Amino acid sequence: xxxxxxxxxxxxxxxxxxxxxxxxxxxxxxxxxxxxxxxxxxxxxxxxxxxxxxxxxxxxxxxxxxxxxxxxxxxxxxxxxxxxxxxxxxxxxxxxxxxxxxxxxxxxxxxxxxx
Amino acid sequence: xxxxxxxxxxxxxxxxxxxxxxxxxxxxxxxxxxxxxxxxxxxxxxxxxxxxxxxxxxxxxxxxxxxxxxxxxxxxxxxxxxxxxxxxxxxxxxxxxxxxxxxxxxxxxx
Numbered sequence: 001x002x003x004x005x006x007x008x009x010x011x012x013x014x015x016x017x018x019x020x021x022x023x024x025x026x027x028x029x030x031x032x033x034x035x036x037x038x039x040x041x042x043x044x045x046x047x048x049x050x051x052x053x054x055x056x057x058x059x060x061x062x063x064x065x066x067x068x069x070x071x072x073x074x075x076x077x078x079x080x081x082x083x084x085x086x087x088x089x090x091x092x093x094x095x096x097x098x099x100x101x102x103x104x105x106x107x108x109x110x111x112x113x114x115x
Numbered sequence: 116x117x118x119x120x121x122x123x124x125x126x127x128x129x130x131x132x133x134x135x136x137x138x139x140x141x142x143x144x145x146x147x148x149x150x151x152x153x154x155x156x157x158x159x160x161x162x163x164x165x166x167x168x169x170x171x172x173x174x175x176x177x178x179x180x181x182x183x184x185x186x187x188x189x190x191x192x193x194x195x196x197x198x199x200x201x202x203x204x205x206x207x208x209x210x211x212x213x214x215x216x217x218x219x220x221x222x223x224x225x
Binding site: 041102104 | 156160165213
């Protein structure tokens with residue numbers, strides 16, 4: 001199992017450019033998440049997908065769109081990048097252990113700089 | 116919306132010391148998560164606990180639901196324990212919709 005994979009690992013964009021961050025998991029998990037991590041702040045949820053075909057906004061969705069292409073893949077798109085979107089982006093998926101408990105598995109992160 | 120506070124922000128210890136990191140949250144929850152972020156940036160889930168105590172190796176997590184407080188303890192700390200430790204609590208009832216603390220940066224000196 002590769003776990004949760006993300007591409008690219010690093011990216012530099014100019015203001016106004018667009019790009020898509022890719023995330024895939026091979027663990028057959030239903031739920032997938034996109035977070036951003038900024039210095040001095042905790043991880044913040046951008047969007048999540050509880051199951052294939054559904055997506056929901058998290059705490060900081062503005063400026064982003066997502067697609068749950070299939071059960072494996074959950075992509076994050078920046079249509080017009082802004083310097084405020086400079087961050088490290090993490091994708092995660094959830095393994096349900098039982099009806100009450102679960103584990104989150106994180107990808108390695110994508111470091112994005114917008115100039 | 117839940118608010119999650121961690122203390123201390125930074126912690127330096129000598130190898131072998133007993134470490135305690137604290138986490139408090141504002142809204143009653145069903146369970147709380149502890150995660151570890153390695154110096155290279157990777158994030159690993161350590162514990163999810165809803166009551167009492169959980170132990171994994173030298174790591175022990177406890178939670179007091181009534182006091183809205185959790186602690187992460189590391190016994191016999193080692194330099195390889197140096198990392199950022201993060202607690203997280205559900206924002207609402209949604210699984211995985213978590214509010215994260217800002218993390219505690221632990222450095223264990225040999």
